[in-house]
Amino acid sequence: MSFDLRMVARVVGGSYVDHGIADHTACEGLARVGDYVVVASAEFATLVTGSVADLDERFAQGSEAAAVTARAVFVTDEDTPRLRKTLAAHGMSAVLGATLAGEALHWRLAAMLADDRAASDRLVAAGTRVLTQVARRGGATAAMAELAHRIDGWAVLLDAHGQLIASAGAGRLHLDDAKAVALGTPVRVRHPGLQTHQVGSDLDFTGYLVVASRSSATGRIRDLASQAAALFDLVLRTRNPSLTEHLGREALVDILEAGGQAAAALVGRWGVRERALTGFVLGARTRTVDLERLVERWLDELGAEYLFVADPGRVRGFLPEQLVGDLVARVAGFAQPGANTLHLGVGAPAPVDALGRSAVQARQAFDAALDAGQAVQRYAELPTVDFVLDAISGEQRTQLGGILDELRDERGAHGELLQALHVFLAEHGAHRASAARLGVHRQTLVSRIHRVEELTGLSMSRPDDRAAAWLALRALGEEL
Template identity: 45%
Template sequence: MARDLASIARLLGATLVAGGALGPKATVASAVPVGDFAVVPHPQFATLVVGSPDEIARGLDDPERGDLLRLAVVVATGPLSAVPDGVTALIAPTVDPSVVLPTLQAVLATDAAAEDRAVLAATKVLALAARRSGVAGVVAELARRLDGWAVLLDRDAQPIASAGAGALHIGDAVAVAFNRPVRVRSRALQVHPVGTDEDMSAFLVVTARSGSTSRARDLSSQAAALLDLLLRTHDGSRTERLGRATMMRVLEDGGPNAVALAKEWGVRDRALAAFTLSARSSSVDAERAVIHWLEDLGAPHLLTAAQGVVTGFVRAEHIDEIADRATTFSVPLHLGLGSPSALDALARSVEEARRAHRVAATEGRSVVHYRAMPTVDLVLDRLAPGDARTLAALVDPLDDDLVDTLHTFLAENGAWGAAAARLGVHRQTLAARVRRIEHVTGLSMSSADDRAAAWLALRARR
C-alpha cells in the first residue's frame, strides 16, 4: 500500500504544513536523516528528510541545502519555530523523537515489501494469460489489474492489441509514445518500450485509475518484458485463430466443401445452428468463455472471433445449454441464436444469429432466438414465400449504408440524436440519408404504418 503525506502525518501524530509543491496526497517514496540528504528527489514523490528542529532550521537557512530541502518534505522531530514559505513540513510529532526515523523507514519498507508481493502475484497471472491467450491476453489482464486501460503499439504507431481503450485513448497513446505535438486528454500515462534500442518492437502505454503508481509502473515493466518475448516467439494461439477463421468461412460459404470440412472437423451432424456472442465489458474474453463451454460439452471449436464478437456453430442439442450459460454468466453477455440449417447451407443461420445478436445488444438482453422474435414468429414465418419476397423488395433499392441507416433509425425509435450518435454521423447527415431512403422506397418515416412496413422488410431481407 502506497503511503501519502496525510497518512504519514496521522501515523506520527504530526502537523502537516503543505506550503510547497507537494500536497497531502503526494506519495511518499523514502525517509532519510537530514545529514544524509544530498540527492534531489523526484518531483512527483515525497522524500521525507528527518532531523531535530535545530538541524532542520540550519538546513533551511543554508542557501544551497535550503533549495534542496524545498524539493523534499522536512520532518522536524519537535516544534519548529517557523516554516518558511515554499516548504512542505511535518512538525511536532507525538511519538518519541528518537523513533521517528526508524518508524518511518520500517513502515515504508513494509509497504514496499507488500507492493513487491502484489507485483509478483500479478506477474504470475500475466504469465498464465500469456500461455492461454498470447499478446491479447496479457494486455487484457494488465488493464484489469491496473483498473485502467492498456494499448500495445507497433513501431509504425499501429495498435497491436488494446484493452479498456477507445479511439481517444489509442490516440493519446500514440501521441505520448511517439512524442507527437497534440493535446492528450488522458492523464498519468506511462510508456514502456517493448525491446531495447535497435531491437525495439513495440510500445506499451498504460494508465491506472487508482492504486499505487509504483506498482503500476513495476507491473507494466514486467508485462513489457513478457510481451517482448511473445512478439519474438511464434504465437500458436494466433495461428489457431487464423486457421479457425479460414475454416469458418468455408462452412459459411456452404456447398460440398463445407460438408467435407465439417466431417474432417469431427462433425457428424447433418445440421448446425449459428450463434453470435459478445460481452458488455471489453475486459471479458468472450472467445475463451465459449471455448470452455464447448470443451465441457465435448463439442468441436467451431467458432471465430473478431473485435470482441464471437461467431460459431453448435449442434441443435446444445443450443439450450449455450443459452443457459450465457444467461448465468458472471458478467452481462449478448447472445444471438440462429435456427438449425443443413451443413451445406449455413449462411442463413449465421445471418439470423447476427440479427438476433444485434437485437440483444440494442435492447440489453442476454439471449435472443431469431425464430422467437415476434416479427419473425408472428409475421414472417406465417407469410408465403412470394409475400415475403414482396415485402423484402421494399428495401431492395437501398445500398448497404442506407440499409444500416434505416435499421439504426428504426431501432432507436426514430430518435434523431441517438441514431446519429450510434451511426457516428451528424444529425444533418442522418436527416439527408433518411430523406434519400424515403425518396427511393416511397415510405414516410413520419408514418407509423410505413415504419412498421420498413422494419418488417428489413427482417424479411436476406
C-alpha cells in the same frame, strides 16, 4: 521493506523521538543533511546524518529548506536538551544517542540499507520465478492464488473494461474497492492502502492488477506486484491470433455456414465432438470494446474451441448449446463505464452439417437486440415478423426484398437511403431521434425519406406501407 525506524534505533543503539513519523515506518534512503533536498515518498522515511551544526544551517536557510529537512529522520550520536528543543520546534523525528558517530554512523546505515534492499530483491526474484512456474502450469488463476499467498493479502485482476478476470483472497467488498480504485470511480473505498498496477503498456492496454497486504513490507510487495503485472500481460496475450490464424478461422466459419459433409468433417478435425452447434453474433455500438479478445477470454474460461471470426464491429461464430447460457450470462453482466451494453444474438441449435440456418437466425436476433437496445436476444423469442420471414422460401424472401431494389446505387449496392429508412422505422418514425442516430441534420433525414418514398412508391404515413418496408428490410437482413 522490513528495515524500519525501530530497527534503526535498535541497531545503532539510540532512542527514537517521534515528531510525526511513526517508528514502524520503513526506510528507503539515506543522505547527508546538507544534501537532502527532495522528499522522495510520503510512505517511507529517509535517514539523514551529519552534525547538529549542519542541521541548524539547513533550518536557517529558510522555510522551504526547513520544511523539506523536517520530513527526514535525523540520526546522530548526540542527545542534548537543546537538540531535542530544535527538533520539536520544527517537527522533525530523530534517532538520538547512537553508539557510532560521524562517518562510521553514516556508512553503517548505508550498509544496513544495502543489505535490506538486496534481501528484498532476492525475495522478489524468487517470488517472480515461482509465479512464472505456476502461471505456466495453471494460468492466471493459479498465479493469482500464489501472489495473494506471497503478499499475505488479496489480489484482483481486471480487464481494461473493469471486468473481473481472476481474484484470490478477495471478498465482495474487496472486488468493489478494486474496481473503484482501478477505474477511478468517485466512491468511498473501504480498504486503505490498495496498490494498482497497470497490465500492459499505455499503447496496448490489457487491464489492472489491484493488491492489498497485511504486511508492512510495502516496497517488496510493490516490486513483486509490478513483476506479476508484467507476467499477467504475457499470460493474457498467449492466444492473441496472428493474421494467418484469423484468416484460417474466417475460412472455417464460412465452410461451417455453407454446410454439408465438408462442414461436418472440418468440425471433427477441429476437435469439436458435438453433433449440433448454436450460432451467435456479438457486437457493440462502441469501438472501445475489443470484442475479439473478449470472446477469446470467455471461450478460454468455458473450455470451448475458437469457432468464431471477428468482422468489423461484431463477432460471429458457433458454440455448443450447453455453453450458450454461460455466454449469455457474461454478456448480460458486462458493463463498461461510458459505453453501451454489448448485444448478443443467439440462433437455434442446428446439426453441424446445416449450420447456415442457425447463423442467419443469430444475425436476425442480433439485429433485433441492437434495434431494441437489449443485451441478449434469442431467435426463439423474436416477435412474429421473424417467424413469418423464417417460414417463407428463399425465392419469396428475395421477392419481398425486391421492394427496395430502387434504392440501390449504380453498382447495385444499398447506401445511405436504405440506412435512413432502416433507422427511421426502427425509431418508430421519430425524426429527431433518427437524425441523431444517423448523425445528420433533421432536414437531411426528411429529404432522404421523401426520396425513398419517390423511388419505392411507398408512403411512410400509411401503416401498411411501413409494415411492408420493414418486412423488406428484414428480408434483406444478410445485406444490412
